[in-house]
Amino acid sequence: MDPSKKEDLSALSDQYNDPSSLMAKKVQRVAFLLEDGRRLLDVGMGPGAFIKVVDGKFAEVFATDLDDEAIELCKNNLKGSKSKIKLFKSDMSQIKQKLGDMNFNCITCLDVLEHISFEDAKLFMKDVYNMLEDDGIFVFTGPGFFEKIKIAMGERPQHLHSHSPRGWKKLIESSGLEVFRVETIQYPLLDWKILRERLPFFGMCCLIMARKPRV
DSSP: OOGGGSOOHHHHHHHHTOTTSHHHHHHHHHHHHOOOEEEEEEESOTTSHHHHHTTTTEEEEEEEESOHHHHHHHHHHTTTOSSEEEEEEOOGGGHHHHHTTOOEEEEEEESOGGGSOHHHHHHHHHHHHHHEEEEEEEEEEEOOTTHHHHHHTTSOTTOOOOOOHHHHHHHHHTTTOEEEEEEEEEOSSSOOHHHHHHOGGGSEEEEEEEEOOOO
16 A cells, blocks of 8 residues: 555544544544444444444444554454454455345444545445445545545545535435435534534535435
8 A cells, every 4th residue: 555545543543532633523423323233333443443432332343444553453442342343354345245144233434435436435335235234324424525625736645535515425325325414523613513514514524324224
């Protein structure tokens, strides 16, 4: 992997440990919105900050990353967890194949889809649909519209694409999932709840929740 496109896991861990940071607010918000469940799949778990926050909410947690360093760091961070946790290495295109017919009542994908191509993201979302049980929940977070400018200027070599909340919503719904929540994690200047929920376009970090409809 190109070193310029690899996440600095040490710096990322520091951000998750800072309660005032966007990263910490993100995992706390997602954890707050999720109900307790049977089985969670966390895709691109990084150092395991989100899994640590939701420890005990799910009986079983499956988590995957392509980075060996992330997997080792996650193992160390999750020692003594209440949930039964299974970590495994996988490219996103191989996750469903490795898990077989296993299904989940929740799949989380936090700040991951922007790291793969748009076409690969669409294919992955089809796998998400097939891995979710009926009424299962998918949770996405990712950068917003203004990230597109930074990508175009070469300031985000690790990101391949970004979209407005509407654009991400369209991508997620292309899989057959039904989006029921769109908001942003943090708003610039006036960080009011009403702005985060009603005008997510201008926010920092988009959060989308979708449900697999019953057939």
